[in-house]
Amino acid sequence: MRRSLFFLILIAVYAAVMIVHDAGSAEEIRVWGGKMDDFKDSDGRIWHGGQNEKKAWGGWVEKLPRTAEVVALTKEAEKLAKAEGYDKELFYAVSWAQFPDTVKMELNTGKGMFTVTYLVGEHWSPNNRGFDIIIEDEIVEEEYVTPGQNEIDIIRYEGIEVKDKVMSFEFAGNPKTGAGDLNAMFSGIEVIPALAVDPKQKLATTWGTLKGARN
Template structure:
C-alpha cells in the first residue's frame, strides 16, 4: 500500500511540477546585434540578427540595424528604474516600409507576458506602426518616443497554442507619422505570472490531498 501511494505521489508530482519548471523559462533578444549580450543581472539576450536558432529568430527577411548614439539622462533613469541595462537601448532592428519586422520565439504552448523596449534614434514622435503578436494587433497606431528617449510597453497574457510566439511590427500610415519604418531595441517574453502561481497552487493542493490520504 505504501509503495502504491509513493508511486502515485511521484506520478502526480511529475505531471504537475514540470509546468512549474517550464514557467521559469524566459526569451530575450537584443535588437541591432548579432552577438548575445549578458546584462548586469546575468540574463542572456540573444542577438536579434540571428535566424532559426534553438530559441527562435527573425523570419522572412533579415532586419536592418541602426545605432542609437545617445540617450537622455531621463531615458537612462527610466531604463534603470525598470530594471534594464541602458545598453539594450543603444541599437535597433528595423525594416524599411513596406517591409515589416518579423520574429519568432520557440516558447512552446502557454501564456506569456511580452515586454517591448525601444530607443528612438531618428524620427522623434514621428515613427508609426502596429505591434502585432500571435496575429493580433496588441497596439494599433503606436508612435515611438522623442529622439534619444526610450519606451517600454508590456502586453500581458498572450496565449500560444502552436508552440511558437510570433511578432510582426508593421508600418501603418493611419498613425499620421512621416516614418513608417517599424523597429525595436529589445524584446522580452516571460511566462505569465498568473500561470506560474496557479501551477504552484495546484501542486500544493495535490500534495496536501495525498498527504491526507496517507494518514
C-alpha cells in the same frame, strides 16, 4: 474504497506532473535588436542578437531586418531604463524594416502564458514613427508612435498565450497613425513565463486534499 482512493491519487499525481512539465517547458527569452552577438546584462541575463535566424531560441523570419544605432540617450531615458531594471546599452540599436516591409521574429518559448516587454530607443524620427505591434497574430498595440529622439519606451503585455511552442512577432508600419515614418522597429524583446499557480504548491495542495479525504 481503497481502490477508488488509489485511482484518485494516481489521477492527482498525473495532473500535478503534467502541470510541472508544462511549466518547465516555457522558456525565458530575451532579444536585443540590431545586433548579431549576444549581450550579458548587469544582472547576468543573456540577450540574444536579433539579427540572427534559425537559432535554438528562434530568430528573424522571412527577411533580415535592417539595423540602426542610437548615438546617445537623454538623461531621463537613462533614468527610466535603470528604474525599470534594464541596462541602457539595450536601447542603443534597433532592428527595423523599410515600409511596407515588416520586422518578423519567432521565439521558441514553448507552450504557456507569458508576459512580454517591448523595448525601443528612438534614433531618428522623434514622435513621428508609427506602426502596429503584433504578437501571436493579435495586435497588442495599434497605431503605436515612438517617443522623442534619443528617448526610450518600455511597454509590457501580459497574458500572451502560446499554444504551438513558438511565439510570433510582427512590427508593421500603419499609415493610420498619421506619422511620417512607418519604418517599424524594436530595440529589445523580453519574454517571461507567467505561472498562475506554483506547480509545487499545486502538488502539495492536491496531496493535502487527498490526505484529508482519506482521514
